[in-house]
Amino acid sequence: MIENNRVEYKRELNDRFERSVVSFLNYVGGGEIVLGVDNSGKDIGISNVDATQLKIVDRIRNNIRPQTLGLFDVVLTKMDEKDVIRVIVSCGQQRPYYIRKLGMNEQGCFIRVGSSSQPMSEQMIEDLLSKRHKVTLQTMISPRQNLTFRQLRIYYEEKKFEPTEQFVESLDMRLSGGEFNYVAYLFADENGVSVKVAVYAGVDKVDLVETREYGYCCLLTATQRILDRLDSENRTFAKITSRNRLERERVNTVALREAVINAIVHNNYTLGVPLVEFFSDRVVVTSCGGLVEGLSVEDFFRCRSMPRNRELMRVFRDMELVEQIGSGLSRILRVYDRSVFEFTQSFTVVTFPFEKAFISSSNGEINGEINGEIKLLLNVIRAHPDVTIPKLVELTGKSKNTVFRILKRCQADGFLWREGSRKDGRWIVKNDSGGK
Structure with missing residues (x-):
């Protein structure tokens, strides 16, 4: 276990933590910071893991710009029976990322070089800035502005999150001018997607x-x-x-x-x-x-x-x-x-x-390779070849939509078809040997 361009070890959460996160945000493919392991790869462990995880999230969210939520995960795991924390960082689309209090310059921007985090040159910063994606879901204005988010709130409440008055803002759903962006549009109760x-x-x-x-x-x-x-x-x-x-x-x-x-x-x-x-x-x-x-x-x-x-x-x-x-x-x-x-x-x-084996069954070689819903419906049809759709619904106990779906699938697979008119016709089921 040694550090490399994708992995960095830290004994504890220290004042160089943001520097490491920024370096992986700016590095193609990202990387991972493991807290509770020393530079040699020896497991030291982390005490008070819950508080440490909260501090990690808070420091990344507040001390690094542009916004990073959605670009990192904090995972508690064990190594040699000791608690360690893995901070998995993705490369962001809005590079260069930088330490907020230091600014977008050589003091605040870092990138991974080998097993260390190195300051980015002014030229590197300018190159990344010129390639930064200007159009993102966060920067695109919503086609509609009269949006509501009842469904989204319910989902968060079910997960024991408590949506606050700043719920929309916390999910990056507004432009700088206050208008809803495309993120809001996708998660709104009604949209055109x-x-x-x-x-x-x-x-x-x-x-x-x-x-x-x-x-x-x-x-x-x-x-x-x-x-x-x-x-x-x-x-x-x-x-x-x-x-x-x-x-x-x-x-x-x-x-x-x-x-x-x-x-x-x-x-x-x-x-x-x-x-x-x-x-x-x-x-x-x-x-x-x-x-x-x-x-x-x-x-x-x-x-x-x-x-x-x-x-x-x-x-x-x-x-x-x-x-x-x-x-x-x-x-x-x-x-x-x-x-x-x-x-x-x-x-x-x-x-x-x-x-x-499933492809062969789709060509008509049933041999028991059909699930319970289809088997039930086909058995009813075998017993009542002239059965109507309403009667099928009654006999199978399935909804009308389910019956229609199963009939379409059986007909598409080639082991069920109908002879005669819709009113006076009868169903034909291919048996296991391929006949009627």
């Missing part, structure tokens, strides 16, 4: 089964509804073998969830909105905007973080939809390799292939 989820019958976009938009409301509410939809579409299937019953999902649930949340949090909303597409052999999650400027592909796959929208990251972190910085990508890479990612100048695309 929605994320689409599309379902196709085949491997291309020719046969659209269903498309639905989730949004026009607080981004947290829209996200939760999308995650619920993923649970429905990414259904578990079972395969009965001679010895046991094997259950699997179309794609890994954790990886899919992380990809969708990342797409929402890191999306470039000046270009468009995220899109989730289900095909017969894969799920595709697309977000607008390629890699953040300054972050290489190699940095990305090393889980080095440079959030595009720190304001969104901060709120999603508060709601525990995002864990510590950089953890989402690592969860995806535990299950899938780099090939599932594709980067262009305008888009980031993540493609999760279905389990091969």
Whole structure:
């Protein structure tokens, strides 16, 4: 355990702490400060960890500029049974960052060089300042100004946060002139932003089964509804073998969830909105905007973080939809390799292939590989081929929307179709051997 360009050890919270944080904020990919470990890597431990964590957050928030909330995490962990505190710092989009009381100059700006934090030269400061992103969610004015935040307040109250009179200001939702910015617009009770989820019958976009938009409301509410939809579409299937019953999902649930949340949090909303597409052999999650400027592909796959929208990251972190910085990508890479990612100048695309056994079941080889909802509905139809939709709702105990969704899915998968008119026709179910 030695210090390097990504890791710095400190025995305790000292007066050079802000200097280290600033150096990682200005360093591509960020880094980590570990408190309770000496320079040699020996675990010393931290006493009074709760108070120390509060001091860390307070000092970063108040002593460093531009705003840093959403760009760091404070994590308590143990090393050799001793409490240590990890401060994980992302590289910010508004570089150069500096120590507030010293100003944006050679005394206040630092960057990581090897295992130390070094002052930035005047030329380095000017270069970073010229590249600073002028357009961010915080600087974009909201298309509407009559915004309310009832849903957002409820979320914070449920997490035991107490929204104060300065609730909106604390989440960076206003411009310097007092107008609501685009952060406020995304988290408002009503807005014009929605994320689409599309379902196709085949491997291309020719046969659209269903498309639905989730949004026009607080981004947290829209996200939760999308995650619920993923649970429905990414259904578990079972395969009965001679010895046991094997259950699997179309794609890994954790990886899919992380990809969708990342797409929402890191999306470039000046270009468009995220899109989730289900095909017969894969799920595709697309977000607008390629890699953040300054972050290489190699940095990305090393889980080095440079959030595009720190304001969104901060709120999603508060709601525990995002864990510590950089953890989402690592969860995806535990299950899938780099090939599932594709980067262009305008888009980031993540493609999760279905389990091969599920693809075969989608082609009609059911063999027990259908979940409980579908099995229930198909059994009812087998017993009552001329059943109507209202009767299906009654017999299955499912809602009308659920019945419609299951029928569409079964028809798209090719093991259910209808003969005759809607009024006088009858349902046909393909049996396990492929016949009617």
